Amino acid sequence: MSTVLEQLVNKPYAHGFRTDIEAETAPKGLNEDTIRLISSKKNEPEWLLEFRLKAYRHWLTMEEPRWPNVHYPKIDFQDIIYYSAPKPKKKKSMDEVDPELLRTFEKLGVPMNERAALAGVAVDVIFDSVSVATTYKEKLAKVGIIFCSISEAVRDHPELVRQYMGSVVPPGDNYYAALNSAVFTDGSFVFIPKGVKCPMELSTYFRINTEESGQFERTLIVAEEQASVSYLEGCTAPKFDTNQLHAAVVELVALDNADIKYSTVQNWYAGDEKGVGGIYNFVTKRGLCKGANSKISWTQVETGSAITWKYPSCVLLGDNSIGEFYSVALTNHYQQADTGTKMVHIGKNTRSTIVSKGISAGRSNNSYRGLVKIGPKAAGARNYSQCDSMLIGQQCGANTFPYIQVNNPTATVEHEATTSKIGEDQLFYFRSRGIGAEEAVSMIINGFCKDVFQQLPMEFAVEATKLLGLKLEGSVG
Amino acid sequence: MSATPHLDAPQQAGKILLEVRGLTANVAGVQILKGLDLTVRAGEIHAIMGPNGSGKSTFAKVLAGHPSYELTGGTVLFEGRDLLTIEAEERARAGIFLGFQYPVEIPGVTNSAFLRLAYNTVQGARGKDELDPLEFDDFIREKMKLLDMDPAFLDRSVNEGFSGGEKKRNEILQLATLEPTLAILDETDSGLDIDALRVVANGVNSLVRADNAFVLVTHYQRLLNYIVPQYVHVMEGGRIIKTGGKELALELESRGYDWVLDEYKAAQHAALNSPVNDSEDNPGFPPRPPFPTPTSLV
Numbered sequence: 034m035s036t037v038l039e040q041l042v043n044k045p046y047a048h049g050f051r052t053d054i055e056a057e058t059a060p061k062g063l064n065e066d067t068i069r070l071i072s073s074k075k076n077e078p079e080w081l082l083e084f085r086l087k088a089y090r091h092w093l094t095m096e097e098p099r100w101p102n103v104h105y106p107k108i109d110f111q112d113i114i115y116y117s118a119p120k121p122k123k124k125k126s127m128d129e130v131d132p133e134l135l136r137t138f139e140k141l142g143v144p145m146n147e148r149a150a151l152a153g154v155a156v157d158v159i160f161d162s163v164s165v166a167t168t169y170k171e172k173l174a175k176v177g178i179i180f181c182s183i184s185e186a187v188r189d190h191p192e193l194v195r196q197y198m199g200s201v202v203p204p205g206d207n208y209y210a211a212l213n214s215a216v217f218t219d220g221s222f223v224f225i226p227k228g229v230k231c232p233m234e235l236s237t238y239f240r241i242n243t244e245e246s247g248q249f250e251r252t253l254i255v256a257e258e259q260a261s262v263s264y265l266e267g268c269t270a271p272k273f274d275t276n277q278l279h280a281a282v283v284e285l286v287a288l289d290n291a292d293i294k295y296s297t298v299q300n301w302y303a304g305d306e307k308g309v310g311g312i313y314n315f316v317t318k319r320g321l322c323k324g325a326n327s328k329i330s331w332t333q334v335e336t337g338s339a340i341t342w343k344y345p346s347c348v349l350l351g352d353n354s355i356g357e358f359y360s361v362a363l364t365n366h367y368q369q370a371d372t373g374t375k376m377v378h379i380g381k382n383t384r385s386t387i388v389s390k391g392i393s394a395g396r397s398n399n400s401y402r403g404l405v406k407i408g409p410k411a412a413g414a415r416n417y418s419q420c421d422s423m424l425i426g427q428q429c430g431a432n433t434f435p436y437i438q439v440n441n442p443t444a445t446v447e448h449e450a451t452t453s454k455i456g457e458d459q460l461f462y463f464r465s466r467g468i469g470a471e472e473a474v475s476m477i478i479n480g481f482c483k484d485v486f487q488q489l490p491m492e493f494a495v496e497a498t499k500l501l502g503l504k505l506e507g508s509v510g
Numbered sequence: 511m512s513a514t515p516h517l518d519a520p521q522q523a524g525k526i527l528l529e530v531r532g533l534t535a536n537v538a539g540v541q542i543l544k545g546l547d548l549t550v551r552a553g554e555i556h557a558i559m560g561p562n563g564s565g566k567s568t569f570a571k572v573l574a575g576h577p578s579y580e581l582t583g584g585t586v587l588f589e590g591r592d593l594l595t596i597e598a599e600e601r602a603r604a605g606i607f608l609g610f611q612y613p614v615e616i617p618g619v620t621n622s623a624f625l626r627l628a629y630n631t632v633q634g635a636r637g638k639d640e641l642d643p644l645e646f647d648d649f650i651r652e653k654m655k656l657l658d659m660d661p662a663f664l665d666r667s668v669n670e671g672f673s674g675g676e677k678k679r680n681e682i683l684q685l686a687t688l689e690p691t692l693a694i695l696d697e698t699d700s701g702l703d704i705d706a707l708r709v710v711a712n713g714v715n716s717l718v719r720a721d722n723a724f725v726l727v728t729h730y731q732r733l734l735n736y737i738v739p740q741y742v743h744v745m746e747g748g749r750i751i752k753t754g755g756k757e758l759a760l761e762l763e764s765r766g767y768d769w770v771l772d773e774y775k776a777a778q779h780a781a782l783n784s785p786v787n788d789s790e791d792n793p794g795f796p797p798r799p800p801f802p803t804p805t806s807l808v
Binding site for chain 1: 574575577597601602603607608610613617618620628632667684
């Protein structure tokens, strides 16, 4: 029956190459010594080591979450490398960056140095946990913006990091956040001072390179009063047969009238068509609309990873603050995704919008899980949620788990959900008009995702559109 | 209104566009087409009528290349080319068009984007120029006038939320856009009120040329008041059992199908008992009904 559909789901992972760079690597395993090693390698202040150790001790008391609708063998946390850095060499300019590394970025299409200048993108590149190159820093510094790695921020702006790190996602928030808090190696730090609109899109490309090295990124973005910033995160990883754990924490803080837009296109290795290998992506992303009239908007296009467990959320504390979540999650082959958002309304007249588009193909399983919580003081709060699922073929699954808790009678909460299917009949309709099946699927998917894609910055929207096409492309004949 | 000008002129037999011989096809293991024969020449309009379940829609879908049907025998030549070995999209590019009985809804894809991609794909395959969005907009608005369609349909998702009549108009709009050589319209008249039927029929009539042909699958003769066929075929049990001129449709309307079946059974019985008749080309099948010459119709 669905032979055409079955053929539509196979495209080799284009980013499956591996860079040969000597890495300085900690022995496998996790204990307080590992944490002390990481902290000393990074010359961290005592308070940060304490932060890590406290998180680690708390983590030891915690249980891995079992509620997500995903299945995988038990992770052996003693079998993971927690620190791996390219051999340290002092670099004065981009010319000194390992050419092999630059070629890697080139293959990935990362816009760096000149290309970054042309694209107007400032890139803070994370390569196996250590920041190797940061561009545009000076230009941004002129308007008071800090855009650097977390390690540099700890060194140069310890008071800011200390004030905000852990303020949105506390070290003991959940199992993976606690793990991250204990062992995070690097990540990005963005600080937009009062009244400043960031003049360009900020972008970080993450990349997991060393086999079996877990990657624990930590990102912190703070927008002070009246500040605004748009941040792009793009992710790819080379292919390895063993599953790799990725447990990141992203914290956003928006003060009065501040506006943060955070966009992700995630294309990590998803395993092969039989479900072997691939990244476990267990991420905690949360934004705090701390000030009145602040706004945090998450846009994500999730196409990679063997397992995705991720709920970019907004805590709407300030009165009249706004939270948004726009998501496309595509799963194929044996991928599993349990993703969605949490909108926690605390302040008065807070508003949130959720638009989630799940696409399942192959034998994959795609779940939307979302919480809308209206607190007792959130008078006049409003939420609108729309969760649409699309199934391609007969063997995939889609689920929607909406949780709605309303504790204020003046709140308005709307939830809409649809499930549709790309069936043989739809494809035949296209084909009978001369349009091939692949083009038809791509046209249907892009139509389905339109509401989310139009939230993405232009260059990302183009990338996302292509990416979805690639993920579903096959040998249709 | 029912004018089909080409019929008024003395006819030359056009070149053969479609030649179906002994076509058999299954769906889910059940044989639906059981040896179907049909020849369609350029400049002709054929109507295929018949009771429910006789295989009319299956035949239409098989011609267009629907993947759900398993072809088990027979041949289909389109302009001399073996149609059964090429995919549905290639058939469309080669000039086959199927007007759907139940047009499919495609949420999120606008009618204009869909029509333009279809048009440009087909044009490209025919070695003709493609149109950019602005040129296409002019082009498609002209076509819509022909069908009395509101240009607002261009911005709506393909068939989504369309009424039955709007969906059928949209099919004819696609027909007008793609200008196929052979159009098979599967119950285009069902679900249309009399005004919509007239609009759709006028649209089809305006597309009739000496170098293309139409096959209308229909239950009702009323469509044939507006689009006048030269040939009316009765389909039953997966094959064509009787062929006549346009007056056959009127006769079917007043007398039903039973008499045709009886006649067919009697003929088949006679054939089985006559060793002379089933000797050669079609053992087990009825003799192919003689086609009336076009001049006998006017």
